[in-house]
Each structure stands twice: as C-alpha cells, then as structure tokens.
Amino acid sequence: xxxVTMPQLGETVxxxxxxxxxxxxxxxxxxxxxxxxxxTDKVDTEIPSPAGGxxxxxxxxxxxxxxxxxxxxxxxEEPGESATGSSTTEGTARGDRSTRRSPVSGRGxxxxxPDGDQGPARLSPVVRRLLAEHHxxxxxxxxxxxxxxxxxxxxxxxxATTSAPTPEASSPVSPVVRRLLREHGxxxxxxxxxxxxxxxxxxxxxxxAASRATRPRDDEVVPFSTIRRLTAxxxxxxxxxxxxxxxxxxxxxxxxxxxxxxHGPPFKDREGHSLTYLPFNAVAAVQALGEFPYxxxxxxxxxxxxxxxxxxxxxVDLDGQGLVVPVVRDAASLSLREMAAHVRALATxxxxxRLTVDDMSHGTFTITNPGPYGTLVTGAIINQPQVAILATDxxxxxxxxxxGPDGEELIAIxxxxxxxxxxxxRVIDGAYxxxxxxxxxxxxxxxxxxxxx
Numbered sequence: 001x002x003x004v005t006m007p008q009l010g011e012t013v014x015x016x017x018x019x020x021x022x023x024x025x026x027x028x029x030x031x032x033x034x035x036x037x038x039x040t041d042k043v044d045t046e047i048p049s050p051a052g053g054x055x056x057x058x059x060x061x062x063x064x065x066x067x068x069x070x071x072x073x074x075x076x077e078e079p080g081e082s083a084t085g086s087s088t089t090e091g092t093a094r095g096d097r098s099t100r101r102s103p104v105s106g107r108g109x110x111x112x113x114p115d116g117d118q119g120p121a122r123l124s125p126v127v128r129r130l131l132a133e134h135h136x137x138x139x140x141x142x143x144x145x146x147x148x149x150x151x152x153x154x155x156x157x158x159x160a161t162t163s164a165p166t167p168e169a170s171s172p173v174s175p176v177v178r179r180l181l182r183e184h185g186x187x188x189x190x191x192x193x194x195x196x197x198x199x200x201x202x203x204x205x206x207x208x209a210a211s212r213a214t215r216p217r218d219d220e221v222v223p224f225s226t227i228r229r230l231t232a233x234x235x236x237x238x239x240x241x242x243x244x245x246x247x248x249x250x251x252x253x254x255x256x257x258x259x260x261x262x263h264g265p266p267f268k269d270r271e272g273h274s275l276t277y278l279p280f281n282a283v284a285a286v287q288a289l290g291e292f293p294y295x296x297x298x299x300x301x302x303x304x305x306x307x308x309x310x311x312x313x314x315x316v317d318l319d320g321q322g323l324v325v326p327v328v329r330d331a332a333s334l335s336l337r338e339m340a341a342h343v344r345a346l347a348t349x350x351x352x353x354r355l356t357v358d359d360m361s362h363g364t365f366t367i368t369n370p371g372p373y374g375t376l377v378t379g380a381i382i383n384q385p386q387v388a389i390l391a392t393d394x395x396x397x398x399x400x401x402x403x404g405p406d407g408e409e410l411i412a413i414x415x416x417x418x419x420x421x422x423x424x425x426r427v428i429d430g431a432y433x434x435x436x437x438x439x440x441x442x443x444x445x446x447x448x449x450x451x452x453x
Contacts (some may be wrong), residue, residue, distance in 0.1 A: 002051040004073040006066050009040055009357040017065040017226045018072060021447040023055045025160035029075065035230050036072065037353065039226035043324060043360050044353050048123045055154040065226075074153060081405045105394040122152060130155040134254075173200050184209040190221075227322035238384045242299075243425040249437035252445050253395050254414040256280045267453060271341065275453075278314075278369050279340035281392045281419070282442040283452075286331045289365060290435040294428060296364050297384040304427050313363035313383060314343055316350040324350050325383060327363040335453035371395060371417065380422050388423040 005014050020037040023029050031052040038047055057074040060066055123131070123138060127150050131138065141158045143150040156241070173181070173188060177200055181188065185207065191208045193200035211221070224232065260275050267275045289296040289310050297306045312331040316324050326346035328334070334342060349355040366389045368380045378391035395417035404410045419440065423433045 001056070002053070002075045002077060003071045004035065004050060004075060006038070006060075006068050006070045006072055007047055008068050009038065009043065009045065013040050013068065013357055014068050015065055018060050018062050019044065019226065020062055021058060021073075022046075025055055025058055025157045027055055029053065029055050038101050040357060041395065043350075043357050044322075045356060045357055046225055046331060048076065051075050051077055057153045058160055077171070093452060094142070124152075126152050127155060130159075134159050144217050149399055174202075176202055177205055180205040180209075184212075186212075203307055225321060227318070227324070231322055234384065235381050238381050241384060241389075242382050244379075244382060245418060245425040245430070246422050247430065247433050247434075247437060248418055248420045249434075249441055251417050251419055251441050252400065252414055253277065253280075253417055255445050255447070256449065257395075257415040263450065263453045267337075271337075271344075273340075273344050275340065277371060277395055278367075278390065279336055279343055280444060280449065281369070281390075282312060282314070282328070282331070282343060282367060282435070283334070283336050283339050284447065285365070285367060285390055286312060286334075287443050288439045289437055289446075290332060291439055292432065294432060295388045295423065295436055297387050297427070298364065299387060299424070299427060300385075304387070307364040309364070311362050311364045313366035313386075315366060315368035315380075315383075316347045318351060324355075324360060325363060325366055326350050326355055326359050327361065329362070336449060347395075366390070367392060377418055377420050379420060382422055387427050388421060391420040391422070393418045 006018075009016060010411055017040070018036055019039045022034050022036060029035060029049045031050070033050045034046040035049040035055075036047055038045055052075075054076045055073060056076045058072070059074070060070065060072045066072070094310065128138075130152065131141075136155065136158070138150060141149075141150055141154050143154055145151045145154070180186075180202060181191070181200075186205060186208060188200055191200050192198075193204055193205050195201040195204070251354050256277065259280075260277075264275045274344065293306050296310050298315060299305070309329075310331045312328040313325040314328065316326060318324060326349065328339070328342045328346065330368040331339065346355070346359065349359070363383065363386065365386060366380075366383045368389060369392050370378050371394045373394050374394040374396075375391075378393055379391045380391045395415050396445075397413055398416045399411050400414045400416060401409050402412045402414070419437065421433055421436050421437055
C-alpha cells in the first residue's frame, strides 16, 4: 500500500505544515492530482498524489507540522479488493453505518469474520487503543485484514468518514474541562488545545475565557497562518539585524509611458497580459545594479558577499494571506519582453501555489511593487540576508517643468512616480545609494525600450 510522505521542498527545509487535504478518506484519487497542501517558511504549495487508488487513511490532519519524510496518508491502489469484498469497501467509503456492524449485533457486540468471532484477544494493542480513544466498539468497524480482522487503518478510516463527529469524540476532554467549558459558554472547537495531540486542557479554557472577556463580543480573532507567522518572524528579525535607511527618488516615466501607449495593445494581444511599469523598473534596476554591485550583495561573516549574478526577487501578495518572493534567476540576461514574461509566470505560479522552495531561493536583490494601488512612498523591510530592497510606488499624471526647443522652460503633463530604496547602512553609505537611484532614473528616462519589444 503506497505511503504519502512529507516531501523535501528545498535543501534547507526540514519540516512542513499540512494546511489542507483535497480528498477525504474513502475517496478515489488519481496519480498526479493535487492531494494536499503544504506550508513552509518560504512557500505554500500543492503536492500531487504519488499513486492512484483510494485514500484509505489520513495520518496527519490539517494544521499539524511534521518532519520531512513523515508518513501522512495511505493509498490503496486496488480499491474494492479487500478480504471483505467490494460491497464492504464501497460502504466504508460512503460512510454507510449498516456495513460497519454485524447484521446480528448492535453496538457493543464483537465483529465476526469468515473464520469466527473477533473478540478482544484478536485485536492488536494499537487497535484497542484507537477504539477506546474514539469511543468505538469492534462491531462498529469493518475489518479489512486477513479473515476480516480489524487493522489500524480500518479504525482511522471509520473515524474520518463518520459523518459529523463531535469534537469531544475526536479529542476527548476531562470532566473538569467539560465543566469549565459549560461555565464559560464555550465549545471545544472554540478553544485551541495545547495538550498531547491537541487535547484541550484546563489552562486552555481559562486562557480562552480570559481572552474573550478582554475584547468586545463582536471582535473576530484570526489566528496567524503559517506563512503569516513566519513572515512576521522574518520581518522582526530583519529590523533587528540591519540598520534600515530609506532614500526616495522621483522618476519621470514619460519615456516609459510613450512606449506603453504605443506598444501596449499589440503586446497584450501577443503575450496575453498587459505591459505594466514593473518589468521596466526591473530591467532598469538590474542594469543599475551592474554598475553598483554592493547593492547586489548579502552580509556574511563580518564581510560583504558581492554576488556575481543578479537573482531578482519580486514580492508577490497572496490576496492578503501573506507575501512571498519568487526569484528571477540571472535577470541581467533578460530583455524587457523576457522580464515581463518571467515576472508574470512567477506571480501566477505563486498565487496558484505551484512554485517550489527553490523558486523562492537564492535571491540577491528584491523589488516590491505596491504602485498599482496608488501608493506614494513605501519603506519596505530588507529581505535578509540581502542589503537592499526597492519599492516602486504609484505613477500619476502631473504638471512638470521641461526644457523647450530653445532651452526655455515649459510646463508639460508627464507620468511621474517615486521609487524608494531601503538599504542597510552598516554596509552601504547614503552617497552610494543616491548614485544608484540617479542611475536608475537615467535608465528609465532615456533607454530605448522600443527595441526590446
């Protein structure tokens, strides 16, 4: 019977959190289809089923964090071929309780197989423990082992497919906890258990009651997701590590805007997506980094590690659920059209949870792009161990002073925006950062972009 295990999602990843199962016990699954979702400190991703058949047991429920290689579930590649026959298997998958009990016995009777009575002596210690934990009798569960003997997987499958299990049945609580729950008007599902296996304990109820008492009744408490919690930890650590300094530069995007107006419609027809400001900013930043390499670096052991290649991270918002930074590898080799395609593919992959940890690794410089929401200035937090991050804010049509044909000053309407560089002042001085921003502005305002489309 094939095992589903926690995959290795990156060379530095040692554990993962199962956040969602897409199939329930007893349901068929095809090889290669998304079976469950895993969250790590770098990425949320959907994991395909390693085999086709019937999902017979889920051993690690959603919300639990386990080490790489841990068995998560079991798949039967030949559904319906157990010793009890195909009709029994189908009944188990449907959750039909009539197939789970002996036709001549009610709850409390022992199950009978072809070779006779299955009394307590025939049950393994593991099966007896599981039956007791879930308040089951042997006659409640159909055995699929030799001679109809109950197996661990049979009990787990029965528990998972029984309709509307009560919280108390799946995670029993002590009489003291039940009394406290009643006194405070709480249900077991409203309290996060910190005991073994997530069991609700007295201190958990008291903490939940105290928390509710200190806030209005209509407030909603939204627990941090794995990616939100790890992002928070990473950001706090970054602020504590680097001497963050912000520098802002105004950019005249009129040169870029003329290219977008002229080439935008045919580009969208050809590529299937709009030509935004982001790939222009990305290409210009990569070119400027070639001339200011200390910004394409990371902090090592009492030294600055200057990277030979520019691996450009692009921050992607997951619809408010978190932020990830997929990486465009060797970005200096890409034209404007190629950069636009790479950025689009990575953003789409991140939002559909199709990227791997490797897609998020080895970045050397990061761009965050809140500009589409009309932001003015964004002081982003450095993505450690990098030394800088560039925020590209909103672009607006504004009156500006320009030089006329004879050198006179004229007022014109141009597309103007701000870019904000957050850099680590431990290793970069303000003058160096200012020269980088000046070069970035020059590239955006004068480069012949038309030749790259």
